[in-house]
Amino acid sequence: MSAVLAPKPAKAESKLVVCDGNEAAAWAVSLANVDMVAVYPITPQSSLVEYLAKFIADGRLGAEIVDVEGEHSVLSVLQGACLAGARTYTASCGPGLAFMFEPYLRTPGMRLPLVMTIVTRDTLTPQSVWGGHQDAMSVREVGWVQMYCESVQEVLDTTIMAYKIAEHHDVMLPVNICHDGNYLSFGAARCELPDQAEVNAFLGEKDVNWHVALDPQRPMAVDPLTGGAGGPGPSAFVRYRKGQCSGMQNSLKVITDMHEEWGRRFGRSHAPLIESYRMDGADYAIVTIGSMTGAAKDAVDAARARGEKVGLVKVKTYRPFPAEALASALAQVKAFGVVDRSVSFGWNCGPLFQDAITAMQCAPTRIPAMSFIGGLAGADLTVTHFERVIGRTKELARDGRPAATVWLNEKD
Amino acid sequence: MSSTFVDSAADFDVRDYLRMDMMPHFLCPGCGHGIALRALLWAMHELGIAKDQLAVVSGIGCAGRLSAYIDANTFHVTHGRPLAYATGLALARPDLHVVVITGDGDCLAIGGNHLIHACRRNLKLTCLMLNNEIYGMTGGQVSPTTSETMLTSTTPLGNSEPSFDACALAAAAGAGFVGREVTRHVPRLKELIKAGLAHPGFAFVEVLSDCTEIFGRKNDLGSSPEMMLRQKSDIRPSAYRDSVDTPFRANELPTGILAQTNRPEYGAAYRRAAAAQRASAAAQAGSANAKEDS
Numbered sequence: 106m107s108a109v110l111a112p113k114p115a116k117a118e119s120k121l122v123v124c125d126g127n128e129a130a131a132w133a134v135s136l137a138n139v140d141m142v143a144v145y146p147i148t149p150q151s152s153l154v155e156y157l158a159k160f161i162a163d164g165r166l167g168a169e170i171v172d173v174e175g176e177h178s179v180l181s182v183l184q185g186a187c188l189a190g191a192r193t194y195t196a197s198c199g200p201g202l203a204f205m206f207e208p209y210l211r212t213p214g215m216r217l218p219l220v221m222t223i224v225t226r227d228t229l230t231p232q233s234v235w236g237g238h239q240d241a242m243s244v245r246e247v248g249w250v251q252m253y254c255e256s257v258q259e260v261l262d263t264t265i266m267a268y269k270i271a272e273h274h275d276v277m278l279p280v281n282i283c284h285d286g287n288y289l290s291f292g293a294a295r296c297e298l299p300d301q302a303e304v305n306a307f308l309g310e311k312d313v314n315w316h317v318a319l320d321p322q323r324p325m326a327v328d329p330l331t332g333g334a335g336g337p338g339p340s341a342f343v344r345y346r347k348g349q350c351s352g353m354q355n356s357l358k359v360i361t362d363m364h365e366e367w368g369r370r371f372g373r374s375h376a377p378l379i380e381s382y383r384m385d386g387a388d389y390a391i392v393t394i395g396s397m398t399g400a401a402k403d404a405v406d407a408a409r410a411r412g413e414k415v416g417l418v419k420v421k422t423y424r425p426f427p428a429e430a431l432a433s434a435l436a437q438v439k440a441f442g443v444v445d446r447s448v449s450f451g452w453n454c455g456p457l458f459q460d461a462i463t464a465m466q467c468a469p470t471r472i473p474a475m476s477f478i479g480g481l482a483g484a485d486l487t488v489t490h491f492e493r494v495i496g497r498t499k500e501l502a503r504d505g506r507p508a509a510t511v512w513l514n515e516k517d
Numbered sequence: 518m519s520s521t522f523v524d525s526a527a528d529f530d531v532r533d534y535l536r537m538d539m540m541p542h543f544l545c546p547g548c549g550h551g552i553a554l555r556a557l558l559w560a561m562h563e564l565g566i567a568k569d570q571l572a573v574v575s576g577i578g579c580a581g582r583l584s585a586y587i588d589a590n591t592f593h594v595t596h597g598r599p600l601a602y603a604t605g606l607a608l609a610r611p612d613l614h615v616v617v618i619t620g621d622g623d624c625l626a627i628g629g630n631h632l633i634h635a636c637r638r639n640l641k642l643t644c645l646m647l648n649n650e651i652y653g654m655t656g657g658q659v660s661p662t663t664s665e666t667m668l669t670s671t672t673p674l675g676n677s678e679p680s681f682d683a684c685a686l687a688a689a690a691g692a693g694f695v696g697r698e699v700t701r702h703v704p705r706l707k708e709l710i711k712a713g714l715a716h717p718g719f720a721f722v723e724v725l726s727d728c729t730e731i732f733g734r735k736n737d738l739g740s741s742p743e744m745m746l747r748q749k750s751d752i753r754p755s756a757y758r759d760s761v762d763t764p765f766r767a768n769e770l771p772t773g774i775l776a777q778t779n780r781p782e783y784g785a786a787y788r789r790a791a792a793a794q795r796a797s798a799a800a801q802a803g804s805a806n807a808k809e810d811s
Contacts, residue, residue, distance in 0.1 A: 143670065145627070154626040155656070155670040162673035172659045172671050174680070175597065175627035200577075200595055204627070234592060 119148040124296050126289035130196065130222050130282070131156035132296075133264030133359045135166040136304045138219075138311070140191035142170045143182040147201040148234045149286040151226040154196060168194075176201040179461045180208035180219075181504065186497075187217045188319045188327060192268065192311060196288060196413040199226035206244070213223045213248030213349055215328060216316060219270035219279040221249075221278060225395070225446075227482045235284035235483025236393065238447040242456045249347055250280040251424040253395045257294040259375050266297070266363045271511040272385055273363075274337045277316060283423075285396040285446075287483050292396075299371055307370055312382075329342065333439045353425045360422055365389070377426035380419040382436045383409055387416030388433060389470035389496050389502040394420045394445040394457055397479075397486045401510050404491030415495050428464035440473045440505070444491075454478075454510045479513030486513065526559075531537060534558040534568065538587045543582060547554050547733070547741030551702035553647050556703055557616065558725075572613045574603040579654050580620035580647040597628025600635045600644060612783050614643070614714060621648045621662040625681050629661070632721075634688035634754050639718045640783040645710065646683060646721065649728035656730035659699075668735050683723050693718025693759035695776040699725045699748040705773075712774060720781045725770070728743040748786030751785075 132152050134142070142161070144154040160166040169186075173179055176197050183193040192389035199203060202223060212219055225236045227237030241251060248271065254260045260282065267280040284290065284417070317327055331342050361377045368374030383405055386388065393401045398419045405417045418434045418441075420427070435441055445455020452459055462474050477494050480486045503505055520533035535558070544551050561571060568589045577596035584591040590613075594602045599617045607615040624632050624646045635642065651669060652658040659669040659676050662683065666675040688695045694716040698706040706724065713720035727746055728732060729741040738744050748770070 144669070146652050147653040148655055151655040151670075152657065155658070160669040160675050168640075173663065174629060176623075204596070229595065 109348035115381065120298050122296050122298055123293050124151075124257065125291050125293045126257045126284045127224065127291070128156050128282065129257045129261040129296050131160060131492050131499065132263050133261045134386055135160045136196045136299065136301060137194075137265050137308060138192065138305070139166065139168050139194045141183065141186040141193045143173055143179045143186075143193075143195050144161075144170065145173060145176050145179050145197070147176075147198060148177070148289040149197050149226060149236070150196045150201070150222070153222065153224065153226060153290070153310050153479050157194075160513060176205035177207060177439065180205045180221075183219055184208060184215065184217060187219055187314060188317065190318060193219050194221070195223035196224055198224045199234075200229055201325060202234050202240045202244065202359050203228070203303070204397065204505070207230050210247055210483050211305065211419060213352075216277040216349070216352065217279060218277055218313060219281065220264070220267045220271055221281055223251075223281050223283045224286045224290045226389065227447075235481040235489075236288060236290075236446075237481050238283070238285075238445070239481075240507035241281065242445075242447040242449075243281045245424055245456065246496075248275070248353065249295060249424065250278055250360070250422070251283060252280070252360070252422050253283045253420065254285075255396055255398045255419065255421075255429045257292070258298050258373070258375070260289060260373060261296055261298070262367060262371070262373065263462045265304055265307070265389075266272055266367055268490070270356060270359050271364050272313055273356075273359045276352050277463035278352045278356065280347070283395065288396040297373065298420050303370060342392065357422070357425055357427060359447060364453075376419070376421055378420075378422045378430045379434055380421065382417040382419065383417035384434060386414060387437070389415040390418055390438045390441045390496055391430075391491065392435075392441055392461055393422065394423065394444075395446065397446065400488050401491045401494075404488045404495055408492070408495050409489070413495065413499065416500070423457070423460075424462065426460050428467070430475070431461060433466045433469045435461075436468055438472060440475075440498055440507075442475045442477055442494050442501065443493055444477045444479060444486070446478075446486075448481075452514065457476065473501050473507050475501055475507045476510040477513055478510055481514065484517065490514070529562045531546070531555050531558055534561065534588055536585050536626045542586055543728035544579065545728075547727065547729035547744075548579070548653075549728075549745070550579055550583060550647055551650065552656075552700040552703060553645065553706065553726055554586065554618075555726045556706040557618075557645060558587070559703075560714060561614075563712055564714055566614050566714070569780050570614055570724050572603075572606055572610070572614070572615045573618060574599040574615065575607065575618040576620070576623035577654075578620040578623050578648070580653065581620055581623060582619050583656075587645070597626070598631065599623070599624050600631040600642070602627060603642050604631075604635065604638070604640055607640055608784055608787075611641070611788070615641075616641060616714075617644045619644065619646050619648065619685070620651065620660075621681075622652045622660040622669060625661040625683055625686075628811075632687065635689040635719055635722065636687050636692035638783045639691060639693050639780050641711070641716075641718055641785075643713045643716075645713075645721065646723050647726045648683065648723055649732060650680075650727045651732040653728045653731050657728075665722055669732070669734075670735075684721070686774050687721040688689045691778075691780065692721045692776070693772070693778050693780050694720035696721070696774045697723040697725070697772050699745075699770070699772060700727070701745045702772075703746045709773065716777070717759070718778075718780060718787075720791045
């Protein structure tokens with residue numbers, strides 16, 4: 106572990122940079138005054154932690170960094186640090202995320218406000234190091250808040266907001282910011298670095314672990330065996346579980362509030378839960394998530410220019426699922442198509458598709474929907490692919506007969 | 518290890534043992550891993566191990582990619598786990614020569630737990646750990662064998678953690694055979710691997726292999742030949758634990774067979790115990806039947 110280095114200058118300059126998503130995440134971590142970073146390299150995350158190591162060595166970020174022996178240790182180290190009151194950060198993906206599953210599973214139940222980037226990568230096997238959402242989607246039911254970013258700027262802004270969301274007293278849950286491996290991790294774009302003093306004002310005083318702390322003045326047993334004979338009874342377990350669920354549901358409002366405050370303070374807004382794009386008077390819609398949305402919006406623009414009544418809904422916050430917001434956005438369409446970059450094995454469709462049709466249970470009438478799967482293992486989702494999605498969804502709006510899942514890159 | 522080398526270089530053609538359709542390989546110029554791979558295949562050739570009798574299991578990283586080039590039964594597994602996969606394979610097929618190819622990060626960091634238990638169990642396996650002091654494939658992050666003070670992409674101020682002496686660790690954990698060699702001495706490396714393959718227990722062989730492109734450049738260690746020439750002199754400390762004070766003093770790195778024991782091999786011991794148990798159960802069943810009959 107490197108020693109604590111020179112303190113950060115009181116006010117960093119607000120400026121424009123050209124950087125990729127990995128560097129943007131590292132800038133955000135630096136601006137958020139994180140205390141403790143634990144890392145293990147994995148493609149395509151590695152450059153992110155290299156930027157962090159550099160920022161710490163340069164004295165820009167006064168954090169401790171520890172290069173541990175594997176992802177399982179990464180999250181275990183950070184849980185210890187968080188219990189000691191540290192603001193923490195790490196990033197991982199794919200098999201690394203799989204290896205950290207045990208402490209990952211435990212983090213939300215402990216109500217620890219860790220923030221972790223998933224630089225999304227397709228999962229083994231076949232062996233692959235390329236992008237896809239299968240890793241993050243595979244842990245969607247564990248209890249972490251998950252937000253997917255569309256652009257480099259959104260990566261930076263969301264990562265800072267993630268701390269305020271995670272540490273909010275109504276939430277107290279770990280947060281994943283998902284940015285697409287290859288496309289966002291290495292794709293460079295214009296990015297505005299917010300002023301340090303402004304970020305400090307936004308985040309407020311650090312208050313990481315008010316509820317559970319390893320503090321000699323307030324000794325407590327953290328996570329002893331709960332429930333069972335002779336103990337406090339199973340109801341304590343149920344109470345913890347329900348509390349966790351409440352935190353998740355509360356975060357919908359907190360995420361919305363934080364995005365609203367961010368826009369007010371920094372003059373740059375991102376849709377908090379879902380973004381409706383050209384949905385006015387749309388007969389049918391496509392639903393996207395992550396960086397694919399850029400190409401999808403271009404395809405929608407082109408279709409609108411031809412007179413097609415198509416719109417787009419992007420899901421940013423995936424867990425908790427913004428069911429009401431999505432149902433309301435799609436309420437008027439005659440059909441919708443959902444594009445996933447991952448697979449739900451056993452349902453033969455994409456996981457976002459499943460979530461979307463579940464959310465539409467609240468709609469007064471059944472709206473036909475279809476699942477499209479593409480962008481697996483780094484495959485490019487282009488405007489041409491979205492033209493296919495739009496064309497097929499238009500047919501669906503006309504005949505109301507959904508076909509089986511469409512695999513977009515199968516014959517590219 | 519025999520002090521006289523069998524010079525079979527003339528009738529050994531490494532291409533007989535490689536998947537030539539996988540060429541060109543992905544290793545960087547100056548990397549020591551290809552030398553280690555050649556030494557392994559040469560050792561097999563001299564021992565007369567048929568390709569069909571060889572199973573190679575490798576993990577993730579530059580070393581982990583080598584199994585793909587070997588024309589045998591090969592399995593590319595997850596990061597850190599090749600010893601665990603190989604344990605299952607070797608127990609199920611004791612007739613095969615099971616070789617694990619792993620790196621310093623794969624074997625000592627994310628897979629360190631498997632190494633100490635493989636040593637403790639002493640199942641017949643040959644573990645070839647290629648130590649280049651760095652996570653090369655992901656771009657040069659610090660590993661558990663990076664010498665102190667060295668620069669890596671995650672230690673821009675120099676590594677402050679002490680490094681592992683992998684051979685001392687393996688010997689302490691009970692490995693039946695422990696050896697170390699440098700890629701500069703190919704015939705000696707081949708002989709050491711042969712001794713490891715012949716050992717009836719767990720054989721741990723550390724190969725000091727240079728990462729010239731990433732580690733060498735980052736630390737200004739000179740050209741590939743220069744790095745190789747220093748393999749046994751001043752680049753790596755002989756006593757890892759003292760390296761904080763004098764990381765670059767000249768020394769003689771201990772190489773060759775560093776530990777060898779006659780501890781029982783786990784697979785054979787297990788099969789013997791299981792056979793005895795079955796025989797005893799059969800005898801009891803037989804005597805019970807005899808009582809019923811009488």
